[in-house]
Amino acid sequence: MNYTYEYARAALTVDCVIFGFDGERMQLLFIKRALAPYQGTWALPGGFVHVDESLDDAAKRELQEETGLTDVFLEQLYTFGQLGRDPRERVVSVAYFALVNRFSHTLQAATDAADARWFAMQELPVLAFDHAHIVEVALARLRGKLRYEPIGFELLPKKFRLSQLQALYEAVLGQTLDKRNFRKKVLGYDLLIPLEETQRDGAHRPAQLFRFDTKRYQQLKKKGFSFEL
Incomplete structure (x- = not known):
């Protein structure tokens, strides 16, 4: 042409x-x-x-x-x-x-x-x-x-600790988040599937692993659901 x-x-x-x-x-x-x-x-x-x-x-x-x-x-x-x-x-x-x-x-x-x-x-x-x-x-x-979409999960392994998720949000937002409030809000959305697996977090005791429920999120999103942290 x-x-x-x-x-x-x-x-x-x-x-x-x-x-x-x-x-x-x-x-x-x-x-x-x-x-x-x-x-x-x-x-x-x-x-x-x-x-x-x-x-x-x-x-x-x-x-x-x-x-x-x-x-x-x-x-x-x-x-x-x-x-x-x-x-x-x-x-x-x-x-x-x-x-x-x-x-x-x-x-x-x-x-x-x-x-x-x-x-x-x-x-x-x-x-x-x-x-x-x-x-x-x-x-x-x-x-x-x-702050309004769970896009951060694309940066994490398919199986992750809650501490990894919080570290990600803190790294992106450039601020420290309260551990208790962060976990309460994240788990409250019922979008994380708890796994019968653990992973050691440094010198701390093994922590439970989770997986993001993509299918459930897409279903909720069609209904107008908003993921806000």
């Missing part, structure tokens, strides 16, 4: 903000750029959209090519089109974000990515382009959604 335009036009890219959780701290996935501009600098996985693919397909392709991650549910975040955000040309970027269980995926950098690595939220490297701003917007979206 041929395209002919009379006027100059902006290039279109996608960027992916991928959140993970190591059991204690929130983490973000970045790639080290192998090409100019910003060669050798860490950046969000992403790249230019092909003329024969959708935005969603472009985001999935770039994520797989640069990090090796597949089967990741990407949600569109925001469109960034400030002037001067890319030294090469006028570029508009559609950003996506996702929550993944980082231990279920193996990283493998390829194409124009020299490396792919997880970084703790408190130890983020200097980022290329305006990617630091994109991360800020994604974190604000994550904090907002976490």
